[in-house]
Amino acid sequence: xxxxxxxxxxxxxxxxxxxxxxxxxxxxxxxxxxxxxxxxxxxxxxxxxxxxxxxxxxxxxxxxxxxxxxxxxxxxxxxxxxxxxxxxxxxxxxxxxxxxxxxxxxxxxxxxxxxxxxxxxxxxxxxxxxxxxxxxxxxxxxxxxxxxxxxxxxx
Amino acid sequence: xxxxxxxxxxxxxxxxxxxxxxxxxxxxxxxxxxxxxxxxxxxxxxxxxxxxxxxxxxxxxxxxxxxxxxxxxxxxxxxxxxxxxxxxxxxxxxxxxxxxxxxxxxxxxxxxxxxxxxxxxxxxxxxxxxxxxxxxxxxxxxxxxxxxxxxxxxx
Numbered sequence: 001x002x003x004x005x006x007x008x009x010x011x012x013x014x015x016x017x018x019x020x021x022x023x024x025x026x027x028x029x030x031x032x033x034x035x036x037x038x039x040x041x042x043x044x045x046x047x048x049x050x051x052x053x054x055x056x057x058x059x060x061x062x063x064x065x066x067x068x069x070x071x072x073x074x075x076x077x078x079x080x081x082x083x084x085x086x087x088x089x090x091x092x093x094x095x096x097x098x099x100x101x102x103x104x105x106x107x108x109x110x111x112x113x114x115x116x117x118x119x120x121x122x123x124x125x126x127x128x129x130x131x132x133x134x135x136x137x138x139x140x141x142x143x144x145x146x147x148x149x150x151x152x153x154x155x
Numbered sequence: 156x157x158x159x160x161x162x163x164x165x166x167x168x169x170x171x172x173x174x175x176x177x178x179x180x181x182x183x184x185x186x187x188x189x190x191x192x193x194x195x196x197x198x199x200x201x202x203x204x205x206x207x208x209x210x211x212x213x214x215x216x217x218x219x220x221x222x223x224x225x226x227x228x229x230x231x232x233x234x235x236x237x238x239x240x241x242x243x244x245x246x247x248x249x250x251x252x253x254x255x256x257x258x259x260x261x262x263x264x265x266x267x268x269x270x271x272x273x274x275x276x277x278x279x280x281x282x283x284x285x286x287x288x289x290x291x292x293x294x295x296x297x298x299x300x301x302x303x304x305x306x307x308x309x310x
Binding site: 020 | 157158161162165168169172173174175176177178179181198199201202203204205210213214217218221222223224233234235237238239240241242243244245246247249250251252253254255256257260261263264265267271272274275276279284285286287288289290291292293294295296297298300301302304305306307308309310
């Protein structure tokens with residue numbers, strides 16, 4: 001069934017990028033043999049840089065299942081997920097990803113996936129983005145307050 | 156002004172995590188000396204694993220400015236952004252980040268940020284998540300279709 005669902009993700013990419021408004025990426029989330037979320041790149045249409053196909057599909061699936069994680073799901077993507085989407089997959093506890101083309105194919109048509117993978121692996125101070133740490137203890141104090149709360153919900 | 160805005164991000168984290176429903180993280184986006192987006196962790200409240208403080212703040216700022224990128228902005232975060240949020244910052248072309256505590260402080264209270272940084276840096280086949288590549292040429296064919304479209308919008 002993996003090839004069937006992956007083909008469907010590629011079809012979403014093809015169909016929804018035809019107008020040129022949005023990027024050529026599609027994704028879907030399958031849980032217990034059901035499609036529970038579909039997504040395609042909507043960055044330009046929505047003015048939302050986080051509206052990648054995988055993020056849209058994960059949000060739709062979580063809404064559909066009324067859950068903040070998807071530990072039984074498989075994510076299908078027409079291209080290897082970028083670091084944003086890949087980390088979202090970890091946060092959603094999705095155990096399996098099937099994808100078609102790669103970060104290098106995305107780089108070949110001008111997308112930054114491969115560069116961002118390289119950047120994220122660097123220590124914060126070595127990145128192209130300026131990163132400044134300050135007030136660390138104040139940040140930790142909020143963590144301590146949260147940890148003292150017996151009603152806190154871990155996610 | 157960095158300390159002022161960072162303090163505000165920490166205050167968002169403190170205030171909105173008090174009930175225990177949501178995680179102890181806050182963020183804001185400042186552009187041209189104006190706060191254009193605020194966010195706090197809403198993963199549990201919204202059943203959305205992508206609703207981290209930084210993602211919420213970036214989406215709000217882009218909505219406010221009707222733009223899919225924020226090349227003049229600074230992002231302030233009560234904790235070092237996780238790889239999902241960090242990659243979103245790259246996609247949004249935000250050039251500067253100021254943050255308080257770190258991924259290791261987050262790990263100390265049970266969050267996976269540091270582990271996900273380690274995982275994302277691995278080649279796909281070496282991750283704890285099963286990753287399978289297939290139908291690569293079909294994925295590339297969608298890219299080729301998109302590249303032939305003179306009306307395509309790069310983002």
